[in-house]
Amino acid sequence: MPSYHPAAIEPRWQDYWLKNKTFRTPDPEAGGAGKPKYYILDMFPYPSGAGLHVGHPEGYTATDILARYKRMRGFAVMHPMGWDAFGLPAEQYAIETGTHPRVTTEKNINTFRRQIQMLGFSYDWDREVDTTDPNYFRWTQWIFLLLHDTWFDAAAKKGRPIAELPIPAEVKSQGEAAVRKYRDSKRLAYQAEVPVNWCSALGTVLANEEVIDGRSERGGHPVVRLPLRQWMLRITDYADRLLEDLDTVDWPASIQEMQRNWIGRSEGAEVDFTALLPGGGERTLRVFTTRPDTLFGATYMVLAPEHPLVPDLTTGNQMPAVTTYRDQASRKSDFERTELAQEKTGVFTGSYAVNPVNGKQVPIWIADYVLAGYGTGAIMAVPAHDERDHAFAVKFNLPIVQVVSPQDGAKIAEGAAFCEPGLARNSGFLDGLKTPEAKSRMIDWLEKETKGTRKVNYKLRDWLFSRQRYWGEPFPLLHEIGADGEPTGRIEPLDRAELPLKLPVLDDYKPSGRPEPPLGKATDWVEVQRDGTTWRRELNTMPQWAGSCWYYLRYLDPKNDQAFCDPAKENYWMPVDLYVGGAEHAVLHLLYSRFWHKVLFDRGHVKTAEPFKRLVNQGMILGEMEYTAFKNPAGAWVQPNQRDKEGVEAVRLNEDQVEKKGDSFVLKADPGIKVDARANKMSKSRGNVINPDEVVKDYGADSLRLYEMFMGPLEATKPWSMRGVEGVYRFLSRVWRVFMDDRAEEMKLNPQVTAGAPDAETLRALHQTIKRVTEDLDHMRFNTAIAAMMEYTNHLTPLASKPRAALEPFVLLLAPFAPHLAEELWRALGHAETLAYESWPSFDPALLVASTIEIPVQVNGKLRSKLVVAPDTAKEELEKMALADPKVQENLAGRAPKKVIVVPGKLVNVVG
């Protein structure tokens, strides 16, 4: 083995670790107990057909380094990996190629596993989980049944068994069917006829979170609204707890904020208006408002087009306009409603309602700026103090009455709404009150008059939990079929012992293009005879998020067939101490997981209220820096701001064709022309995707790992640079040469490696390095830890004698980062065993101190001289030396020093 050759070293150690089960994690009762535990989790990947990209190993390397470090620090480390393998792409691919999703999924998993193992991660492969494995989704179904068996006790703020749900006497008196119906209406998993996001291209409904700008998150297909019977999960019941408990976790502020915004709690009141029906009679029209203090300024009302009272409230001559408007609105996607509807639209119903506070009649309109799904689907419009209402009132010439004035007496801008808090006016008993007091006074009045109540609303909606697809978990539920062949509405869960309910084998799993699930085609599977009754299985499947909601628990006990996880193991390992993954899961996966976890917590199956104690988001890795200039059709260079003009062509440039001028880059050949310099997201279409396989082939896994960590802080977005990979490869080669004789034919230590004692300077450098690497690891500052090791290597390289005592601890420091190389060097140094459980080197603070140090001396804050002194030189001594310094004298130019600041060991500043 002459020189550093990762391709020869790395597969050998990967085999060694696998064969010896080096990273098998003992269960607590089998020797893990006694050690402190550390659960370090990666977001498991969806095994796509494209294979691993360089974004995956970024987070995985960070966690792997910490896992290896923590093991060496004596922790029992849980560090598992698995596959989030249900979901649309596998099914799409299956439809296109006629291959069963099971087959492609298995193939993709094998590719991912091979690629991940190729990077030398220290996962315990005996704990691998796969969400599509019946032994796994058996428990996903089990947890679904638990949700189905749970109702939310609002008083106790806690989920409880449905058997404990109090049944009102009048329901009980109506018999068993009524009781069942009542129970079904309170379960955390319930059915509802809801307008859903139907995507005909994908053949499924999507959750709100999966729809971006009116198009599907996957594939970008158009999405329309359609009413459909769906399974829902009552996540809104947990909104308050999901919000409050954010304060108990150590997560990035941005993610916490995104979750808070998503939950969107707002406090206000529900107010009942009396709507006067055109044909005579009255109806209660309930609205939600956060500004009950402005009730006197409510000059009209607006209902969502879908509001159920609209038909009753529409007068004969308004009917055609209202019908047309509702029709248009129903066909519009959310995208068209929001993006294209900057201009307010709406239609008058012809009816009026009575404002409860002043008895005035106000017109009732419908408009699509009011959303059916939020609050009550109706608003009281206060155009003077709400921008949207103001814009609508101006457009349709509705009255605007000001009922709040700015507290400082400032004038309200002409033609704008005043939305800040202020002082109430034109508001009867509220006049003169500040907005917060006015709000609560108004609510008190409403409650006394039984015309309204205090109310909290959330943007968060219940979670649409069913999909009309094949490749997902089947619902373990049976629908009773009556003698007429129609469902009776009675639903029974499968017995827990009947789980898992496997997917039927289907030749044709194509979506029909209509909202009927493909599982309906498996007629044998669908119909079940039981107790002399015919039952039909639920045909929907669960969404992809289901399996990922609880996988971190299954790792703890992946083979258990009695429970999703042994409580003793859960108790030992949970919570997850560190969870690393991309920010794209900020709201979806992380909110759903927290919700499920809280239900498990309420029902006594887990011991912690939150699953993930600490969360870190790795930043995105962009492609290489690109320099682009632009040419017009005549072939002349133009400025980048002309890029969108017709016929202008982008030209990729090399680094040496451009130069920096001022703030921007310009063409070297024509410095008047600016050049666009930026790194872009990696994408197939852009052709800037880096394949980890290639990098490993050319430089080895250790170089890839090290480079991804050396690029910059883990959380930062940063551009890829192949030259940077080469740089860390050179570093590893240099490390190799410090230890090994690279001229020798066979594996042989560098003859400079000696048994002698390190000199004082080397010892100090070593202990300095141990300190820096240790502290940097504790703070996840991988880039600076690597820099410290580079500096130490630079120190070792020129030494003619390289003492083992200075080398061995360094191998251990390097091991978490470049484990293959470190194992190889450890072996070469004569150790027979893996270094994975060697104890982490410690540093001696006494050895960190240099015999002399340099103290900068400033005059009036500017560096003028330096003193070379013993580290413990006293303050007075330093002051004396500084004042005596010729440079200081010169810069004082004869002035007497007014003040001398001395920070011992740090600096002297003479003010004169």
Place this chain on the structure above:
RNA sequence: GCUGGAGUGGCGGAAUGGCAGACGCAGCGGACUUAAAAUCCGCCGAUGGGUGACUAUCGUGGGGGUUCGAGUCCCCUCUCCAGCACCA
């Protein structure tokens, strides 16, 4: 528009309120070599002065402030990135 984050050499990035630019890349010079690659050694923010060791001034997006001292703290402002966006 709202929220969160970031602006430091040619590039990626370092800096408990105390020597700005650690470490790496690129570049330049040298050694080794018949030569190249690899490797090793040195230089490497800008401007001015000096043959030179050196030296002066400026310099962390921009403007103000606090401080003996600010990349770091405070106020204002600009730009970029990410997320949300008619949620009453």
